[in-house]
Amino acid sequence: MSPSPVENQLQALTDLYNSIQNARHIPRDLLKTAIVSNALPLAAPSLSLYSQQLKDIAQTLRSDTVQxxxxxxxxxxxxxxxxITNNVRRENRKRRRPPSPESPQPYIVTERQSSSLFLSSKDDIxxxxxxxxxxxxxxxxxEHSLCKLGIWQATRSAGKALKNPTILRFSIKDVLTAYITVxxxxxxxxLAVESVTAFGPRERKLPHSQSDYAVFRTVSQFFGRMIHSDPLVGxxxxxxxxxxxxxxxxTRCDKCQRVLSSEGHVAAVERVWNENTSHWEARHVSC
Known part of the structure; x- marks a missing residue:
């Protein structure tokens, strides 16, 4: 089946368009020289290829089929x-352009959530x-038989008046000793708690030092994180x-139900407050 006249016309225009697009790859200076060389009787041999290409385009453009x-x-x-538009390149650029960002939204003030790791109720104490x-x-x-709390003083001759800050000595028999700075x-x-340092029950250390045992140093680090979560904790x-x-x-860990952790064989020295049961749950550092 022979092509229709409309198909022949489309093919002729397509061939002409492709020839012009190929001519666009010729450097501008050589293209200008090739155009001038067409009017001269003798052209340089290096320009004959470009000149012939331009002549073919001009001849195709003047042909009856293309006209x-x-x-x-x-x-x-x-x-x-x-x-219908003749600006094909402009349309292509618009299609490739990313969508415009949304307009800035107004700032919505949200209620600041407390980061305290202590019991959430602030009216119970x-x-x-x-x-x-x-x-x-x-x-x-x-009220406590195993726990004892007192005021620590550097020397026996220290005055009875409380200083600011004040260092308290807390002890649990055969478990630990802690110095609390309020x-x-x-x-x-x-009163607000500034720092707490834990030691072994038989260690003779000053409040500003640290324990010789890793387990009590870990406890001190945990106390520091707790205070950091609520700097005004009472x-x-x-x-x-x-x-x-x-x-x-x-005490067994609330997560793994082990007394000592599987890694490091350390006791459950961290505590997490449980709102449902209203008590502190023991946790290993790795749990």
Missing amino acids: TALRAALESAKSDSQN TPLKNAELINYIRQFNK SYTDEDHP LQRFMTLLCSYESMFT
């Missing part, structure tokens, strides 16, 4: 020019002030954590 196809295309465009510290220590020692900004503000709230270490070397 007929161009006139048919022009008449078709005049009769129905909707959605009344903040303790400096003037109430002595009475609190006496009451604490009455301070306050003024008399009307509650003494009473922290004491609930310290009292959970009464059975530190015999």
Whole structure:
């Protein structure tokens, strides 16, 4: 089946378009020289190829087939020019352009979530002030048989007046000894725990030193992370954590149910507050 006249015209225009596109690859300076050489009687041999290519394009453009196809295309465009554009490169660039980013959205103020690792309720314990510290220590020692809390002083001749900050000595028989540093900004503000350092029950160390045993150094590091999560944590709230270490070397980990961890063979020295059961759960560092 022979092609229709319209197909012949489309093929002629396609061939002409391809010839012009090939001529675009000729360097601009050589293209200008080749155009001038067509008007000269003798052209340089190196330009004969480009000159011949331009002559072929011009001859094809003047042919009856191409002229007929161009006139048919022009008449078709005049009769129905909707959605026709001659800027092909511009359309291609627009299609490749990434979508514009969305407009900035207004900032929405959200309620800041507490990062404290202590029990979430803040109304269950009344903040303790400096003037109430002595009475609190006496009451604490009455209520606990294994745990003891007292004020640590550097020398026996030290005065009875409490200093700011104050260092407290907490001990659990045959388990650990901890030095607690508490301070306050003024008399009307509650006491806050600044630092806690843990030692073995028979170690004779100063509060600013560290334990000779890795397990108690790990406990001190955990206390530091707890204080960092709530820098204003009160003494009473922290004491609930310290009292959970009464059975530190015999308590099973809440996750793996082992007394000693499978890695390092260390006791469950970390604690996680459980809101459902309202108590501190023991955890290994690796759990």
